Amino acid sequence: MVLDYKNRQNRDLKILELGVGAAPNLKYVPDNSDITLLDPNPYFTKHAEENIIEAKKRLKSVEWVQGVAENISSPSNTFDIVFCTLVLCTVVDVKKCLSEVHRVLKPGGMFLFLEHVAAEKNTWKRFAQTFMDPVHYVLFDKCSVHRETESFIRASSLKDIEIERFQSELFFWIDPSITGTATK
Template sequence: MAIIASLVQLAISITMFPIFLLRFLGLWDRVCKRLFPYFMVQFTENYNREMSAKKQELFSNLQDFAGSSGKVALVEVGCGTGANFKFYPPGCRITCVDPNPNFEKFLIKSIAENRHLQFEGFIVASGENMHQIADNSMDVVVCTLVLCSVQQQEKFIKEVHRVLRPGGAFYFMEHVAAEPSSWNFFWQQALRPTWQLLFDGCDLTKESWKALEGSSFSKLNLQHLQAPLSWKIVRPHIVGYATK
């Protein structure tokens, strides 16, 4: 099956040759960074509709991690368009981190639509290097549909651990690799190079649970599930939170 997947992968890549050529010439990344937020506006609207119950369940105990002020100091890494804002508790103090500066105008719109939150600022940075955020300063860190595009997941998780205060929590909801013997995994492999190119580095075959299981969090609540999504290829998910 692996050989067939490689052949299909090659055929798809040949079909997408013009985009691969733009990438080789150093032009595609700039185009993708500008266009990707527009795609994410529509995608996250659909994703939220299909995953609303799962998100509500995931974030239902967020308030339990509030600091002494009674408000949750939260940093969302890979914040994108602000798709998670409506699921956060009132008074939540949000710091947004994303490596793509083109998300900012969409983020501001989401903040305006979620007056129950207190917006602290937008930082253009990768999750692997959040040096602008002090050690032990956050009650909660959130990332959803982010780890798939993180090349150094262990470094990313160490940064999350660093910025969290003792007793703070890291919440995640991520699509991951399917079972290796499944047809879904076959198509994940076949589409992987083209998918990464079109969707800003998203890797369909990431086994993100392994980095979480190998982390230094004191407690890990992690669930594997088949998400109720229209796009079957991204249905394999991990959902949960880890406590420092």
């Protein structure tokens, strides 16, 4: 998908990853891209160092920025692609985060995401999510397991939203998950 987008643009891409962690996704970034890695945790840089060193061999630039997704320091219309993996469950304000994604994307730019979401209401899985949420929040860096992330994405100013639901292989209370794309 990203390579198809790059080929349609006929140029190297400027990419932003939200909530980088140890930067395991760098291996999937197309060659010759410029990537900005945004994460609020200053201690992740140490864990990401090996992946960043390896990525610098094939990418134009790799920039680490400490910050939050609700207040991205980049100018408007900067990035061809913004992506996140299991991040929207931890941001303080999902609406503000998605507004910032929209702001920093170039016109026609793509937002890619993979997230776990709230189970259907009035199901045993939703009950388990509600029960486990306080514990999970403390143990897993403020992750909310029953957040209505899909609804937030659909209500955002992004367009051409395509979402696919699937069953994850994470803990039973972290299910279902979604993957998808949207554009500015």
